[in-house]
Amino acid sequence: MREHSDPQFSSPVFVGREPEAVELRQGLANVLAGTGRLFLISGEPGIGKTRLAEELGKEARGRGARVLWGRCWDGEGAPAFWPWTQIFRAAVGNTNADRFDLLTDTDATHVVSLVPGLASSRGSSALPPLRVLASAEPAEARFRLFDSAARLLKEIANTAPLVIVLDDLQQADQSSLLMLRFIARELKEASILILGTFREAEVRASPALSRLISEIAGEGRQIVLGGFSQSELAAFVEQRLGSAPGASLLAALMQSTAGNPLFVDSVLRMLIAERKELNGELLSSRDFKVPDAVAETVRRRLSFLSESARAILSIGAVCGQEFEFDCLREVSGITGEALITALDEALRDGLLYSVLAGNLRYRFAHNLIRATIYGDVPAAKRIELHWQIAQTLERIHQADLTAHSAEIAHHYLGSVAVGSPAKAINYSIQAGEAALEVSAYEEARHQWQAAVALMERYETNSSRRIDLLYKLGKLTYEAIDFAEGIACFEHALNLCRQRSDNRRNAILLLALGRAKTRWTPQANIGNGLNHYRAAEALIDRNQLDLLGELYHGRTLADFDAMLIDEGLDVSAQALKIYQKVGDKCLWTVIAAHRA
Incomplete structure (x- = not known):
C-alpha cells in the first residue's frame, strides 16, 4: 500500500503482517552483523508486498543501512537490466567523491555501462575507458558483468550495509533475473540484504519464469503473503476510517476482497467519495455492493477526478507504468500550472506518486490502476498517443x-x-x-x-532483413537456444537464395555448417559438411575472411567425422590463409589439429 493524503483518511500506519515483519527484521540483523540474506515476497496484486518492503526499508534506514530500490517494468520499452540500472544509479551516481573512487576499479567499469551518462557526468578523467563486453564470448562477457556487479555492491556495502529492494520481479527482463541469481549466490559474507517481490500467478503462468524464480528463491527464503485475517482487516479499516467499523461492513469487505489491502482501500475510498460524509455506523448499515473486480473500483475512483486529471492519467497510462513530466506536458498540450493541478489531484487520490530521479517522473501506484486506465483508452486513441509519445521522446532525448x-x-x-x-x-x-x-x-x-x-x-525484399536474421541467429545460437538460432539461419538462407548475392549466401551457409557440426543436440555433421561445400562454391578466391572461416570449419568437422585425408587437405589450406593474413592464434589452432 502507498501512503495517501486524502483528508478523510487517517495517516496510514502499518497494520498486521507481524510474523513476516519479525522474520525480515531478523534477516536485517543478520546483515548488520555481516551475513547477507535474500528474501522473496510473493502474493497476488495489491496484497501488500511492496508495503512490507517499505516497512523493512524504514527499519533499515533507522539502523544505518542504505536502502536502494529497483522497480521493474512490464516490457514497455524499458532497457535491459532496468531494475539494476536504478540500483547502481542510486548506489554510485549520487555518492560522494570518496565512494566514487570505487569506480576506478577495473571491475566497476563494466557496471557503468548499465547506467547511461554516469561516466560523462563525472568528467572524462573520473573513469577509465569502458571495456567492450561484446568482444568476449557471450557466456564469459555475461559472467564478467555479473561478477563486476557483485564485487561493486560488496565494496559499497563495506561502507554501510545495503538493503536492495527489487519490486515486481514478474515484470523483470530475464537478464535482470539472471544477474539477481548470480548476486544472490555471492551474499554469504556481504552486508547486503536483497528483498524481491513478485506476483505468484503471473510467475506460475510462465514455466521458464517460474523455474528461474524458484532457483533464485532457493538461494534464500520465500515469504508468501495472503489476505488480512479478520482482526487485521478490522484494524486496517479502523485505521483508515478513524473509528471502529461495524460487523456488517467487515463481513462485506472480507467476502468481496478476501482481505486484499489494495481492494479494501479502493472500496473504502469509493464509498467515502460517494457519501462525502464519513461515519462508521453509516457505512456499516449502508446496503452497498462491492465491485466484482478492482478494475471497476479504479473506474469509480477515477469518476471523482476532474476531466483534465482523467485525461492526463490516460496519456500517462499509454506512456507506461512510469512517465516523464516533460513528455506528458508536450503530449497533453496542457500548460504547466494546469498540468501540475491535474497531477496533484491524482497524487492526492493515491493513484500516482512522484519519482525523484533526474527529471521529474511519475509512477502509477499500482500496475492494476495503470492497466485499467490503459484498457479503457479507445484503440484508435492509444495508437495516436503511442505515435505522439514516440516523437516526443525523440525530441526530449x-x-x-x-x-x-x-x-x-x-x-x-x-x-x-x-x-x-x-x-x-x-x-x-x-x-x-x-x-x-x-x-x-x-x-x-x-x-x-x-x-x-x-x-x-x-x-x-530488404537485404537488411536477411542481415538481421543472421545476427539474430548468431545471438540465439551462441547465447540462448541452438535450435532457434539454426531456424533463423535457415529462414535467412531461404530468403537469400531468391537473390543473386553470393557473399550473403556463403555467409549463411557457413553459419549453418558451423552450427550443424558443433556438438549440440542439433548436430548433423553430414548435413553441416554439405553446407560448407555449398558455401565453397560461392566464395571468391580473394575473399580471405570467408575462405579462412570455411577451411577452419571444415578442418574441425572433417576430423570429427574421421575424414582424415579431407581434414588434412583443408587444414593445409587454412594454414595458408592464416599465414597470409597474419592470424597466429587461428594458425596455431589448426596446426594443433594436424598434429
Missing part, C-alpha cells in the same frame, strides 16, 4: 537516443498502423544492439524479433 531506444521503439511499435514502420524497425534494432553491448541477450532477441516481424510486412 535527442542527445542520448540509445539509452532510450527501447522505450521509443515500444511506442513506435504501438503506432505502426498510423506511424512509421521504418522508425519502429530502426529503434528496435538499435535497442537490441544496446542490450547486446551489456550482455542482455534475451532483451536483444526480443527487440530484434520485433524488428524482423515488421520487416516481414514492410521490408520483404
